[in-house]
Structure formats: C-alpha cells, structure tokens
Amino acid sequence: MSVPIVRRQLFVRKGRTLAGVAGIALALLLVLALRALLAGAEDRLTGYIDRSGADVIVAQQGVRTMHMTQSVISAPVAASVASVTGVEDATPIVYVPATLARGDQRALVYLIGEDRSADTIPLSSGRRARNGSEVVVDEALSGLIGAGTGTTVTALGHRFRVVGQVAGTASLASSIAPTDRTSLGRLTGNGANVGYVLVSARKGVSASQLASRIQRSLPGVTASTRAQFSRSERRRVGDMSTDIVRSMIFVGFLIGVAVTGLVAYGATLSQLRDYALLRALGLRAPRALGIVLGQVGALVVAGFVLALALVGTLDWLLPRLSPTLALSIRLGDILTAFAVAAAVSAVAAAMPVVRVARVDPASVFRR
Amino acid sequence: VRGTVPVARRQLLAEPAKLTVSVLAIAASVALVLLLTGLRQGIGAQVTLYLDRQPSVLVGQAGAQNFMAQASVLPETLGQRLEQLPGVASATPISQEFAMLTLHGRRVLPLLVGSDPGKAGGPWSMAAGRRPIARNEIVLDRVLAEEHGLGVGSVVTYRGTRLRVVGLSRGTTAWMTPLAFATRSTLNALDRRPRTAGFFLVRPDKGVDASDLASRIEGTVPGVSALTRTEAAANDRKLFTGAFNGILLAMVVIAFAVAVLVIGLTVYTSTSERGREYATLKAIGLGRSALLWLAAGQAGALALAGALVGTVLAFAGVWAAAALAPKYLVNVTGTSVLGMAAAALLMALLAAFLPARYLARLDPAAAFRR
Numbered sequence: 001m002s003v004p005i006v007r008r009q010l011f012v013r014k015g016r017t018l019a020g021v022a023g024i025a026l027a028l029l030l031v032l033a034l035r036a037l038l039a040g041a042e043d044r045l046t047g048y049i050d051r052s053g054a055d056v057i058v059a060q061q062g063v064r065t066m067h068m069t070q071s072v073i074s075a076p077v078a079a080s081v082a083s084v085t086g087v088e089d090a091t092p093i094v095y096v097p098a099t100l101a102r103g104d105q106r107a108l109v110y111l112i113g114e115d116r117s118a119d120t121i122p123l124s125s126g127r128r129a130r131n132g133s134e135v136v137v138d139e140a141l142s143g144l145i146g147a148g149t150g151t152t153v154t155a156l157g158h159r160f161r162v163v164g165q166v167a168g169t170a171s172l173a174s175s176i177a178p179t180d181r182t183s184l185g186r187l188t189g190n191g192a193n194v195g196y197v198l199v200s201a202r203k204g205v206s207a208s209q210l211a212s213r214i215q216r217s218l219p220g221v222t223a224s225t226r227a228q229f230s231r232s233e234r235r236r237v238g239d240m241s242t243d244i245v246r247s248m249i250f251v252g253f254l255i256g257v258a259v260t261g262l263v264a265y266g267a268t269l270s271q272l273r274d275y276a277l278l279r280a281l282g283l284r285a286p287r288a289l290g291i292v293l294g295q296v297g298a299l300v301v302a303g304f305v306l307a308l309a310l311v312g313t314l315d316w317l318l319p320r321l322s323p324t325l326a327l328s329i330r331l332g333d334i335l336t337a338f339a340v341a342a343a344v345s346a347v348a349a350a351m352p353v354v355r356v357a358r359v360d361p362a363s364v365f366r367r
Numbered sequence: 368v369r370g371t372v373p374v375a376r377r378q379l380l381a382e383p384a385k386l387t388v389s390v391l392a393i394a395a396s397v398a399l400v401l402l403l404t405g406l407r408q409g410i411g412a413q414v415t416l417y418l419d420r421q422p423s424v425l426v427g428q429a430g431a432q433n434f435m436a437q438a439s440v441l442p443e444t445l446g447q448r449l450e451q452l453p454g455v456a457s458a459t460p461i462s463q464e465f466a467m468l469t470l471h472g473r474r475v476l477p478l479l480v481g482s483d484p485g486k487a488g489g490p491w492s493m494a495a496g497r498r499p500i501a502r503n504e505i506v507l508d509r510v511l512a513e514e515h516g517l518g519v520g521s522v523v524t525y526r527g528t529r530l531r532v533v534g535l536s537r538g539t540t541a542w543m544t545p546l547a548f549a550t551r552s553t554l555n556a557l558d559r560r561p562r563t564a565g566f567f568l569v570r571p572d573k574g575v576d577a578s579d580l581a582s583r584i585e586g587t588v589p590g591v592s593a594l595t596r597t598e599a600a601a602n603d604r605k606l607f608t609g610a611f612n613g614i615l616l617a618m619v620v621i622a623f624a625v626a627v628l629v630i631g632l633t634v635y636t637s638t639s640e641r642g643r644e645y646a647t648l649k650a651i652g653l654g655r656s657a658l659l660w661l662a663a664g665q666a667g668a669l670a671l672a673g674a675l676v677g678t679v680l681a682f683a684g685v686w687a688a689a690a691l692a693p694k695y696l697v698n699v700t701g702t703s704v705l706g707m708a709a710a711a712l713l714m715a716l717l718a719a720f721l722p723a724r725y726l727a728r729l730d731p732a733a734a735f736r737r
Contacts, residue, residue, distance in 0.1 A: 015721060016636055023628040029621050030399075037614050061527025068436065068465040068476060070526065072559045096438045099430060106432055108606060156438065157429020157590060173610035174436075189440035189560050220527060236467070239474040240543065243692065244406075248618070251399050255625055258392030262629065265385060266636040314617070325613045351384070 009271055010295055017299070020263030024303025024344070025310055027256035028337050032311045034248045035333040038241055040326035042234040044171035048112065049230055052120040054091070054198035055207040057229045061220045064232040066095055066196070067110070067174070075192035077218055084217050086205035091118045092194040094184045098155040100137070100177060105145035109137070109177040111155060113184030113194075120198065121178070125149060126164025132183020135160035140170035140323035156187045170324045199223075253340050260303070260348035264296045268352035272359060279361035292356050296349040304341045308334070374648075375664040378641065386669075389633040393673025393714075394680055396626035397707055400619050401681035404703050407611050409696030413541035414607045415600040417480060420491050422570035423577035423596045426458070426584055431566075431592040433606055434463070434599045435478060435544065439565045441591065449567055452587060454575040460564030461488040462554040466525055466547060470515040477511065477547040479525075481554035481565075488568055490548045495519050496534030499550050505530040506548040510540040510693050526557055542694045543607060569593075623710065626673065630718035634665045638722040642729060650731040658726045659719075666719040667712065674711035678704055 010017050043050075045067050049057065058081055060071040073092075082090040094113030099106050114120060116130055126149045129135055135155075141147040142165075151162050160179065169176045185191055201210045207225040214223035224232065268275070275288055315327040379386055418425070418434055426449060427439035441460075449458035459482070466479035482488030484500040494509040496519035505525075507517060512535050517523065521532045530549065539546035555561050571580045577595040584593035594602075638645065645658065681699050688695045 016632065016639070019628055019632045019635070019721070023625060023632060026621055026625045026628065030618065030625075033617055033621060034614065037617060062524060063467070063526055065467055065474075069467045070464050070558060072557075074559065097436050098438055099432045101430070101432070108433075108436055155430055157592070172613060173606060188438055189563055193559055222527075236474045236476070240476070243695070247402075248399075251395055254395050255392055255629075258388050258395065259625070259629060259632070261388055262385065262392070262632055262636070265388075266632075269382070269385075318613075318617070322613055325617075351388075 007298075009274070009291070010298060016263060016266065020259060020299055021302045021306055023259030023263070024256055024300055024341075025306035027252050027259055027344070028304055028307035028341055029310050030252035030255065031249050031340050032307055032329070032333060032337045033314060033327070034245060035336070036311055036315070036327040036329050037325070038237055038245070039328035039330050039333065041171050042237045043328045044169060044326055045237065046230040046233050047169040048121050048176050049226060049233065051122060052198050052226075053200065054120075054226055055201040056199040056211045056214060056223050056225055058197040058199060058214055058218075058221050058223045059195070061222050063222055064224050064229060065236055066233060067236070068097070071095070071195045072190070072193050073195070073197065073221060075194070077221060078194045078197050080218060081197045081199060081214060084210075084214050086202050086210045086213055087199055088202045089200040091115065091120065091198040092181065093118070093120075093196050093198060094181050094188070094190055095195040096156075096184060096188050097174070100141070100145070100147065100153050100155045102145045102147050102151060102153045107141055107145050107147075108174040109141075109155070110174060111135070111184055112176055112178045113181030114178050115181050121166050121169070121176070123164045124167040126162075129163060129179045132158075132180040132186075133160060134163045135177050135179040136164040136166060137162050137177045138170045138175035139165045139167050140175055143323055144170075158187055168326075171326075172324055175324075249336065249340060253343060256303075256340065256344035257347045260296060260299055260344050261351050263299055264292065264348055265351045265355070268292060268295075268355055272355070273363070275356050275359045276361055276363045279359060285357060288356050288359070289353050292352045293349050296345050296352070300341050300345040300348075304338060307337065375661050375668065378638075379665055379668060385633065385636075389629055389669055390672045390676055392629040393626045393669060394676035396622040396629070397674050397677025397711070398680035398684060399622045400710075401678065401699050401703055401707060402684050402697055403615055403618055405681070405685065405697040405699040406695065407608050407615055408698035408700065408703075410543055410611060411604040411608045412698060413696050414544055414603050416539060416541055416544075417478065417546055418596050418600045418603070421596060422457070422459075422487065422568045424569035424571060424581050424584070424593060425596060425599045426567040426569055426588075426591050426593045427565065429590045429592050432594070432599075433602045434566065435603050436465070436606060440560060440563050441565070441567070443562050443564045445588070445591070446564070446567055448588065449569060449584065452584060454572050454580045454583065456570040456572045457487070458567045458569045459483070459487045460551060460567055462551050462558075462563070462565040464554065464558070464565070465544075468523055468525055470517070470523070473515075475511065475515070475545070476543070477508065477545045479505075479547045479549060479554065481549050481551035483551050487570075490534070490536035490539065490546075492537040494535045494537040496532070499533055499548055499553070502550060502553050502556060503528060503530050504533045504549065504553070506534040506536050507532055508539040508541075508545040508547065509535040509537055511545045511547075514694070528557060540694050542696070545694065623714065626670075626711075627714045627717045630666050630669045630673070630714055631721045633669055634662055634718060635722045635725065638662060638665075639725055642725075643733065645726060646729050646731055646733040649729060655727060659723045662722040662726055663715065663719040666715040666722075670711040670715035670718070671708075674707050678707065
C-alpha cells in the first residue's frame with residue numbers, strides 16, 4: 001500500500017496551492033497571450049488574401065506583401081496575366097490605404113478596388129459595390145465609427161454609401177473596404193494601373209507551377225502562391241515583434257520561476273518536519289527529493305493547463321470586447337510555453353531540493 | 368516598560384530568501400508594466416520624428432487626416448497655386464510611403480520620404496555620406512543601416528529597383544517607422560505617378576497662425592486637406608499607439624494579477640505558517656483590527672518594495688535598450704512611476720484579503736492546543 005505524499009502535501013493548504021497554480025498560469029499566460037494576440041493580428045492581416053480564392057498573387061517585382069506596401073503593375077502587364085497558359089481567371093485589384101470617416105469618427109482602412117465581376121472575399125451581409133460611390137466595410141466598423149450598411153462615409157475626399165459588410169478583417173489598426181476599381185484608380189492617380197492581380201489556376205495546374213510560369217512570362221512582376229504570400233505577410237508582424245516576444249518570454253520565465261519557487265519552497269519549509277520524519281522512517285534522500293520534484297512538476301503542469309484554459313477564455317472573450325482583437329493559438333506557441341514551463345520547473349525546484357537534501361532525520365526527535 | 372514589537376517587519380525578514388524572491392517577482396511585473404507603457408510612449412514619440420521637424424502646415428489629398436499610412440496624391444503644380452495664397456511663405460512637395468525592405472532575411476518597414484534636392488523635406492542631419500540628389504539613391508537611418516551591416520556604397524533592392532546608399536542620417540531611428548530618404552523622382556518612378564506629390568509642406572509667413580492658414584487653404588483650394596503639423600502628428604500618434612493599446616492592456620492586466628498573487632501568496636504563507644503565534648497574540652488581547660493591520664502592513668511593504676525595485680529594473684531596461692538596441696525608445700515617465708506606486712497600494716489591499724480572512728477566523732484557543 002502506498003501513501004500519495006505529493007498529493008497530500010499539496011492539498012494540506014489548498015489556498016496556497018491554488019494561488020501558486022494561478023500564479024504560474026498567469027506567468028505562462030504572459031508568454032502565450034502575447035504570441036496569440038500577434039498571431040491573431042497576423043491572421044486578420046491575411047484575411048482578405050486567405051479568403052480570396054486566388055491560387056497565385058501577382059505583384060510588382062520584389063513585392064510579396066499587401067499591408068503597408070506599395071505595388072504598381074502597369075495596365076498592359078496586368079491584362080496579359082490572363083493570357084498566360086494555365087490561368088483560369090485573373091482579377092486585378094487596386095490597394096490603397098485611406099482614412100474612412102463618418103462624421104468625426106475615423107478609421108484606417110485599405111480600400112480595395114475590384115471589378116464588379118470580381119468574386120473575392122465573401123460578404124457577411126449586403127452586396128458588392130457596383131460603382132465608385134459604393135463601398136463594403138468590415139462589420140467591426142459599425143461599432144467603431146458607426147459605418148453600418150446604408151450609412152454614408154467619406155474617404156480620399158469622396159463620399160461612399162456602405163452597401164455590404166465583410167467579417168474578420170479588422171486587425172489592431174485597420175480593416176479592408178472593397179469598392180469599385182476604376183473609380184479608385186482615378187481617385188489615387190493610378191489610372192488604369194493596378195496593384196495586384198489575383199489569379200485562379202485551371203484544373204490540373206498547381207499554384208506553384210502557375211506562379212513560376214507567370215514569373216517567367218511577364219516582366220517586372222513577382223508571382224507568389226497564396227500560401228507563400230500569406231506566409232510573407234505574417235512574417236512581417238513576426239519580424240517586427242521578435243525582440244518584444246523574446247523579452248516577454250524571458251519575463252514570463254522569471255515570474256514563473258519566482259512563483260513556483262515561492263509555492264514549492266513555502267510548502268517544503270512548512271513540511272520540513274514531515275520530511276525529517278519520513279527520513280527517520282527510512283525514506284532515502286533521492287526519494288525525498290523525488291517528492292519535492294513531484295510537487296513542483298504537479299504545480300507547473302496544473303499551471304500550464306490553467307494557462308491554456310485562460311488563453312482559451314481570452315480567445316472567446318476579447319473579440320466580444322473589441323472587434324479588432326483576435327487571438328490565434330498555435331501549436332508552436334503552446335510548445336514554447338511548455339518549454340518555458342519545463343525550464344521553470346527545473347529552476348524553481350532547486351531551492352526546496354537543497355532544503356530537503358539538508359534535512360537531518362534526527363531533527364524530528366528534537367522539540 | 369512600554370515598547371513596541373515590530374511583528375510585521377520581523378515576520379517579513381524571517382526568511383530573507385523567500386522575501387527576495389517575492390520582491391523580485393513583484394518587481395518583474397512592475398518593470399514589465401513600466402517598460403510596456405514606456406515602449407508605447409516611445410512609439411508615439413518616434414512616429415512623429417519626421418513631422419516634428421517640418422513646417423507647420425501639411426497639405427494632402429482631400430480626406431487625408433494622417434501623414435503616415437495614408438494614400439495622398441496631388442499634382443505637383445499645386446505647389447505654385449499654394450505659394451500664391453496670402454500667408455504662404457513656401458510650399459514644398461514631398462512624396463512618402465512605407466517601403467517594405469528585406470534586409471538580411473528580416474522584414475524592415477522604413478518610411479521612405481522623397482523630396483526634391485536642395486529643398487526642404489530631406490534628412491536634417493547626416494552621420495555619413497551625402498543627401499540623395501539623383502534617381503535610385505537612398506539615405507538610410509544610421510542605426511537601421513548598422514543593424515543590417517549596410518553603409519555608404521551598399522545597395523538595397525526595393526520593388527525590383529536597386530537603390531544605392533549614398534548617406535546615413537542621424538536622429539531618424541525608430542522601431543516601427545525608421546526613416547529613409549530618396550528623391551521624389553525616385554518614388555514617383557517606382558509608383559509610376561510622374562509629376563505628382565504626396566503632400567506639400569507649407570511654411571506660413573511670419574506672424575501667420577498655422578491653423579488659420581490650414582483653414583484658409585482648405586476653404587480656397589478644392590480637393591485638398593490641410594492640417595497643422597500638430598494635428599497630423601496627433602493623428603499619426605493615435606493611429607500607431609492605438610494599435611498597441613489592446614495588447615498593452617492585456618499584458619498590464621496579467622502583470623497586475625501576477626503581482627497581486629505573489630504578494631497575497633507571500634503574506635498568506637508567512638501568516639498561516641505562524642498561525643499559532645497569531646493565535647497567541649489574539650489570546651493575549653491583540654484586537655482583530657490590529658491583526659488585520661499586520662497583514663496589510665506586510666502586503667503594503669512587499670508591494671512598495673516590489674514597486675521600488677521594479678522601477679529600478681525598468682530604468683535599467685531603458686538604459687540597456689538605449690545602449691544595446693537604440694531603435695527602441697522607451698519613455699518611462701514620472702506619471703507612469705506614480706501610477707505604478709498607486710497600483711502597488713491597490714495590489715497590497717487586494718493581496719491582504721486572503722491572510723486577513725485567515726486571521727479573522729483564527730481561534731485564540733488554538734494557541735493552547737498541541
């Protein structure tokens with residue numbers, strides 16, 4: 001018959017154990033939440049491309065991103081994309097950052113000029129813009145600036161009537177707003193030039209084959225598959241935030257070590273007499289240390305599970321509080337948090353392990 | 368003999384190792400909050416680096432409310448018309464755009480400003496080389512160039528065009544929006560928009576108020592938006608720091624909760640471990656409120672010590688960022704520090720709840736049990 005010492009010791013003071021688990025969970029949440037928020041922003045940034053249905057995106061030479069990016073393809077080159085072998089459909093678009101205003105309220109949008117026949121991102125309500133005085137906006141703008149369907153907004157000094165809505169493109173600072181391409185080209189001095197061409201491949205032609213073919217056939221363009229383009233767009237957020245994320249992982253690690261160490265050390269100190277008794281009864285030092293490590297491990301695993309639950313809760317809660325906030329929980333980030341948790345366990349166990357290793361079995365007989 | 372026994376202090380100092388770990392954990396949370404809010408402030412300051420050094424009125428395409436992240440295309444001939452308006456000393460055309468560069472495998476997004484050689488709007492201080500005078504020449508921020516091993520004579524490729532680095536500018540460093548400079552003709556060629564400008568930098572005549580002039584321009588010239596430099600800068604600041612608010616708030620709430628938990632955990636542990644001593648104090652007549660003050664005192668001391676050490680750590684972080692990664696500007700202000708001190712007291716109040724509840728329920732008779 002065995003005595004579950006690890007569990008019993010942890011449950012002697014439930015409040016302390018629970019507070020410890022919560023502390024570890026919050027420290028790991030610092031690591032998880034930041035990554036999930038940034039990943040959520042990345043997903044929103046690629047929302048248009050990911051849902052456009054395009055297999056290949058053709059841009060100006062050297063351009064592999066859309067947000068905060070300039071790309072100009074001359075009208076003749078854009079028109080010749082459709083004639084490349086393997087192209088089923090080619091949709092030219094113009095992409096322009098602008099301030100969308102409704103009264104005194106303003107929001108940054110990327111106006112996307114599309115042809116009336118274009119069938120890109122699906123709408124969540126209403127219809128597509130049919131002329132240069134109509135625009136589709138993200139649902140989030142309803143709450144942010146009151147730009148719901150039927151309202152009038154201004155951008156680039158021009159009035160637009162909102163005729164439809166899209167969902168899930170509002171990121172931390174911007175969203176997309178599809179409108180008529182020809183009018184947008186005129187408003188921005190682009191004339192017939194376009195920003196990008198979204199290309200669908202014929203059946204049996206792979207996206208990468210088609211991208212290579214377009215790249216070879218047309219001068220001054222870069223053709224990327226949708227996956228490559230999205231990856232490139234996401235990398236921008238990643239590249240800009242690497243240092244901040246690393247710092248946050250480091251701080252999360254430090255706080256995790258401190259909280260775990262505090263709980264484990266506190267528990268060990270209050271049970272030193274028990275350890276001495278166990279040693280006097282014949283428990284060998286390695287086994288006693290195993291008990292301490294078991295306690296630390298149990299705390300960290302429970303903290304890790306709670307952190308996952310908390311980040312899941314944030315994933316549900318934050319978009320309801322602010323439509324521009326979205327979380328995306330990725331396996332890689334969970335593995336990073338787990339690695340941090342494992343490192344936390346290893347370092348935090350050091351203090352109580354040293355204390356238990358020094359316990360004199362005879363001390364139990366002293367008052 | 369009358370005297371006082373500093374019970375709270377003695378209990379806190381009884382285990383220095385535990386106290387140190389507790390203070391460090393609270394300090395880490397405090398430093399994190401200060402550094403994140405400082406970074407947000409720094410972003411705000413860096414975003415307006417360019418505008419802060421330009422004339423006081425900015426004219427863009429109608430609807431333009433920002434200088435950055437805003438399309439604005441005007442005919443370059445508009446400059447002559449602007450200069451004929453009363454109160455306008457000069458109107459200098461510039462073009463600007465974010466230039467997505469890939470420098471040794473990492474994405475960098477400088478704000479590329481195109482100005483006319485010999486006119487306003489270019490780099491104001493050179494660390495090396497010269498200002499751009501010909502097409503396909505570029506001046507990079509010194510810190511950005513150093514970070515990526517670039518110097519005068521290097522070549523960067525942007526949108527399929529090779530741009531030769533002819534100079535490095537000083538005072539143009541920023542984490543999100545470092546500055547780069549080229550000629551306006553370079554930008555116009557890249558954008559295939561000849562004879563256009565993005566904005567006009569308008570210098571008012573002596574004694575002419577900037578906001579009056581902006582209103583006059585907007586009222587006289589159709590199809591333009593005229594903003595004072597202050598307005599445009601405020602809008603840009605709001606746009607960039609606003610994007611950071613949600614993330615910052617989430618991190619601050621988590622850090623605050625961590626600090627509250629650590630304080631609560633430390634005071635609760637030390638209180639519950641000395642339950643017998645507290646029961647004795649209760650048995651010999653120490654009142655309930657005095658006992659609660661003991662817990663609150665310990666929590667307050669821990670919170671203040673954590674806030675103090677955290678502030679020191681934050682300033683060390685500011686110094687380290689300036690020395691090791693100068694592109695990050697972290698502005699830890701007195702207001703933030705005061706705010707953290709107030710937050711520390713709030714943390715202490717919240718954290719004292721658990722031990723206070725334990726003490727309130729403690730039976731004085733427990734002192735006499737074995």
